[in-house]
């Protein structure tokens with residue numbers, strides 16, 4: 337507006353003083369005959385620029401203050417944090433008025449005053465966000481590696497707290513605008529001949545009863561711009577914060593649940609695909625799990641094991657997309673099941689027990705929540721059930737454990753509690769995703785035995801994910817071997833010695849056993865799995881396979897039943913059985 341209408345907006349017209357709205361002046365004129373609409377439009381640039389400048393100061397100073405623990409060390413950081421707490425206690429506008437007097441009347445003084453007055457709130461938010469990531473392992477690793485303070489802040493801390501800060505900055509800009517208008521209105525902000533909305537507001541107030549538009553128009557502009565900033569913040573938040581909504585929306589069926597299928601498989605997965613922009617890490621997986629059956633999924637890291645399980649449990653987050661020809665649980669399509677019902681029939685045990693519980697809540701609150709939410713139990717019966725379940729999973733003094741926080745339990749105890757939590761409702765399927773990876777060898781065996789006994793005593797089916805074929809073989813009836821997002825072999829655990837896919841054979845060959853010659857290097861599978869973003873046509877294992885032929889590189893072998901007893905294999909050359917025994 338300033339280049340287009342700046343001159344006209346400043347032109348005094350003594351023939352049109354203080355006029356109401358007309359065809360030539362849509363919002364009328366002020367007491368010097370200047371067009372009100374044009375002046376409001378021209379004032380936009382200065383008003384918004386000042387708001388941006390003040391927001392930049394608030395965010396810049398606030399982030400530096402909030403990250404003082406990173407930059408100055410923890411002791412000095414605590415001192416700054418205390419000072420910030422005190423500053424936050426003062427009303428922002430009061431602080432702005434104080435600074436405006438210190439920095440002097442005028443636009444520059446107002447920018448500094450409002451910018452600095454907004455800094456404590458940003459600093460407080462930054463402190464909270466920084467504290468959240470400060471205790472995490474990657475920060476500890478960076479500190480051990482001797483990363484400098486500025487680098488730590490810019491490279492490791494800010495990228496992990498940036499999202500809420502950006503959203504907050506947009507909101508701050510929205511709040512700064514009325515504050516600016518306020519200062520200008522009080523005569524402390526922009527000085528004539530420059531003008532912003534606040535100044536127009538102040539000028540128009542004396543004639544508000546005669547010509548309301550002169551004061552109301554800049555007021556409306558402030559409100560609209562502040563709303564625009566806030567809505568931009570909201571939109572940014574919506575974009576930056578992915579929501580955990582997985583499968584295509586199908587109206588959920590309310591409780592009571594559909595009746596269990598009679599005779600059919602408990603879980604039926606056909607052509608399950610999980611895709612992210614630019615890659616499809618799970619490329620058509622089909623399998624079934626019968627009631628009470630234990631099925632293991634093995635494969636190298638990145639083969640799509642976890643995504644398959646998360647896809648089944650409707651836990652793939654945006655922008656991930658899950659599709660399947662058939663994905664039925666207990667006879668009903670998973671997409672149609674209510675969260676409540678699915679949550680009560682399907683239990684998940686995750687890899688890291690330390691991060692599976694909410695650190696701010698006592699164990700009792702977390703365990704009973706499952707029973708109360710999923711089965712509608714009252715507080716007392718839910719607590720009794722929690723005690724029973726913790727006892728079942730072998731935790732000593734369950735009453736005491738319920739009143740403890742997660743950090744007061746060891747990793748093994750937490751993993752037991754996680755399994756106990758899964759049993760709070762009546763799960764038909766327990767999905768355990770590498771449940772023993774974070775545990776030491778002794779506890780690992782106990783947890784595997786526990787999963788096995790829980791399965792046998794409750795009759796629940798088990799989907800156990802592991803990269804260790806020995807672990808899976810110990811507990812499961814059947815083993816699904818995954819490679820590059822597909823199942824390449826589906827073999828009964830007792831028939832592993834008859835594995836027919838070269839990849840399964842190579843996995844077994846890479847396991848040391850008592851007869852392995854310790855003086856020689858362990859067998860490894862040469863090469864690396866393909867990148868999910870560029871999987872070659874044909875068999876994805878062809879490049880690493882000693883048996884591969886031209887056909888393997890051209891056509892993808894389907895998973896065919898061939899070995900009897902439900903043994904399925906996807907290989908054009910699956911005719912040579914394993915020559916070595918499977919280590920126990």
Ligand SMILES: Nc1ncnc2c1ncn2[C@@H]1O[C@H](COP(=O)(O)OP(=O)(O)OP(=O)(O)O)[C@@H](O)[C@H]1O
Pocket residue numbers: 612615617635636637638639640641642643644656803868
């Ligand atoms: N949110 C995501 N966005 C994009 N790609 C992803 C995402 N999550 C996983 N992937 C990719 O999908 C592939 C399979 O991941 P997945 O976690 O299922 O592997 P995995 O077999 O369970 O491995 P691990 O044994 O290491 O847990 C990997 O290449 C991974 O990079």
